[in-house]
Amino acid sequence: MAQASKSTQAAAERRGVPARVAIALTVNGVERRLEVAPWTTLLDALRDRLDLTGTKKGCDHGQCGACTVLLDGRRIYSCLTLAVMQDGAEVTTIEGLAANGALHPLQEAFIEHDAFQCGYCTPGQICSAVGMIAEGRARTADEIREAMSGNICRCGAYPNIVAAIQEVMERS
Amino acid sequence: MIDFQYARATDIADAVRRIAADPSAKFIAGGTNLIDLMKEDVERPTRLIDITRLPLRKVEETADGGLRIGALVPNSDLARHPLVESRYPLLASAILAGASQQLRNMASTGGNLVQRTRCPYFYDTATPCNKREPATGCSAIAGLNRMHAILGASEACIATHPSDMCVALAVLDAKVHVTGTAGGRTIAFADFHRLPGDTPQRDTNLRPDEIITALELPARGFAAHYTYLKVRDRLSYAFALVSVAAGLEVEDGTVKEARFALGGVAHRPWRDPSAEAVLRGQAASEAGFRRAAEVLLRDAKGYAHNAFKIDLARRTVVRALTQAARGEPQSQSGKKVV
Numbered sequence: 409m410a411q412a413s414k415s416t417q418a419a420a421e422r423r424g425v426p427a428r429v430a431i432a433l434t435v436n437g438v439e440r441r442l443e444v445a446p447w448t449t450l451l452d453a454l455r456d457r458l459d460l461t462g463t464k465k466g467c468d469h470g471q472c473g474a475c476t477v478l479l480d481g482r483r484i485y486s487c488l489t490l491a492v493m494q495d496g497a498e499v500t501t502i503e504g505l506a507a508n509g510a511l512h513p514l515q516e517a518f519i520e521h522d523a524f525q526c527g528y529c530t531p532g533q534i535c536s537a538v539g540m541i542a543e544g545r546a547r548t549a550d551e552i553r554e555a556m557s558g559n560i561c562r563c564g565a566y567p568n569i570v571a572a573i574q575e576v577m578e579r580s
Numbered sequence: 581m582i583d584f585q586y587a588r589a590t591d592i593a594d595a596v597r598r599i600a601a602d603p604s605a606k607f608i609a610g611g612t613n614l615i616d617l618m619k620e621d622v623e624r625p626t627r628l629i630d631i632t633r634l635p636l637r638k639v640e641e642t643a644d645g646g647l648r649i650g651a652l653v654p655n656s657d658l659a660r661h662p663l664v665e666s667r668y669p670l671l672a673s674a675i676l677a678g679a680s681q682q683l684r685n686m687a688s689t690g691g692n693l694v695q696r697t698r699c700p701y702f703y704d705t706a707t708p709c710n711k712r713e714p715a716t717g718c719s720a721i722a723g724l725n726r727m728h729a730i731l732g733a734s735e736a737c738i739a740t741h742p743s744d745m746c747v748a749l750a751v752l753d754a755k756v757h758v759t760g761t762a763g764g765r766t767i768a769f770a771d772f773h774r775l776p777g778d779t780p781q782r783d784t785n786l787r788p789d790e791i792i793t794a795l796e797l798p799a800r801g802f803a804a805h806y807t808y809l810k811v812r813d814r815l816s817y818a819f820a821l822v823s824v825a826a827g828l829e830v831e832d833g834t835v836k837e838a839r840f841a842l843g844g845v846a847h848r849p850w851r852d853p854s855a856e857a858v859l860r861g862q863a864a865s866e867a868g869f870r871r872a873a874e875v876l877l878r879d880a881k882g883y884a885h886n887a888f889k890i891d892l893a894r895r896t897v898v899r900a901l902t903q904a905a906r907g908e909p910q911s912q913s914g915k916k917v918v
Contacts, residue, residue, distance in 0.1 A: 429586060445583070446583070446584060446585065446586035446628065447581045447582065447583055447584060447618075449581075449615070468619065469616050469619065469620075470612055470616055470682075470683060473680070473682065476682055479685075482656075482685045483681060483682050483685060484682050484685050484686050485612075485682045485683065485686065487615075488611055488612050488615050488616060488683075488686065489611050489615070489686065490586075490608075490611065490615070490628075492586055492630075493608070493611070493630055493632060536681075536682065539681070539682075539685075540681065543681070545660075546913075548913075548914075550913055550914050550915075551913045551914075553816075554815075554816055554912070554913040554915075555681055555913075557680055557815075557816035557817040558679070558680020558681055558682045558683065558817055559680075
């Protein structure tokens with residue numbers, strides 16, 4: 409059971425205040441235990457509670473993709489799920505992609521191809537691309553564009569984003 | 581966001597018991613629509629009942645050659661399920677035409693059916709909306725209504741149902757399995773969504789104490805002759821202005837069975853047996869497709885900004901039926917319409 413102790417919950421419900429709920433998330437390979445209010449989104453838990461501010465809050469409504477993270481290996485929008493619902497899940501954020509001091513190949517390729525301008529959408533773009541490559545469906549540039557359409561870049565760096573992803577796909 | 585209580589349902593009976601006990605509670609699964617609406621202050625449940633750990637994630641063959649799909653199967657998994665790809669490619673195509681992969685990874689099969697309209701006035705709590713607040717009026721009828729309904733609307737509401745998946749499910753004659761305090765029942769897909777009439781606050785005929793447990797598809801999947809053709813303002817990650825799901829059975833150039841439905845034009849997927857009857861037993865021809873489109877759109881009515889959708893819908897029906905008859909379904913990645 410995810411909830412804090414039953415007596416805490418009962419007492420809080422008597423006061424009309426929803427109890428905070430104890431959850432455990434494995435974030436970038438490390439187990440993190442925290443208590444969250446039920447209405448805390450996964451995005452806010454990552455940024456405000458775990459200080460992982462690489463994941464960005466753009467629209468906060470599932471329209472821009474800046475908050476994309478990998479949940480149990482699949483890309484999702486962290487602004488549209490509640491932290492409490494993800495108790496026990498594995499989350500990978502942009503901070504978790506580099507290994508042993510070396511950038512992830514997609515991070516390298518984004519730098520190499522100048523695949524950003526302001527950089528705000530970049531963590532979401534890269535996490536989304538990691539998920540897309542793992543899905544193993546997109547092959548052509550058209551297919552990459554379609555598969556990446558859930559990540560908006562208002563600077564318009566799309567051609568370089570597609571080129572960066574294509575290069576990593578070809579190498580792997 | 582608003583505050584609320586949170587509980588996790590332990591089994592289907594527990595979920596039903598909890599929803600029946602609290603009229604202001606809501607189920608949450610994928611959350612992609614509900615959490616958004618809660619952030620906008622449009623939905624204000626005092627309690628969320630998390631159903632995501634219920635055992636409703638299987639896709640199974642039924643005894644009569646159909647498919648039973650658990651209500652919690654994510655949209656992305658359903659679109660890529662081998663039996664859906666091989667036997668019901670229309671369903672896979674419609675799912676892939678909607679949203680983005682991130683949303684499809686989150687959104688559930690059951691949740692897709694009960695998602696709410698994207699009418700901007702429904703979202704804007706500063707404006708009247710009969711669907712959000714009954715008897716306050718409809719802001720869209722005399723407002724910006726480019727995206728709105730051309731069929732089956734009422735003076736109370738001209739909102740459209742936003743789902744792509746549901747347009748395919750209408751064509752496939754899906755059934756919706758639900759469980760409530762009175763036990764289980766099965767709802768034909770055509771009876772699941774409602775027209776707005778004078779109670780637009782009710783999108784579906786699901787009762788307040790019921791949970792969707794599964795969808796069932798009959799054996800007929802139209803895998804040889806189908807298409808999902810979606811026309812929208814940008815090529816991806818946008819709601820339909822008009823979409824058409826079509827499934828045909830064609831033998832020696834003659835249409836043996838024809839099914840087609842419109843999305844983005846009404847409060848529910850729009851299907852009309854009398855339009856389908858026009859094609860049955862006839863040669864598959866553009867002239868026939870045009871006649872069928874005329875019948876399907878015969879009661880269409882435009883408003884200030886969306887009258888263009890009537891012609892667009894006619895042409896999209898003809899194009900979709902042509903694609904289906906040729907066995908050349910619309911690609912959902914290469915977006916060129918042929």
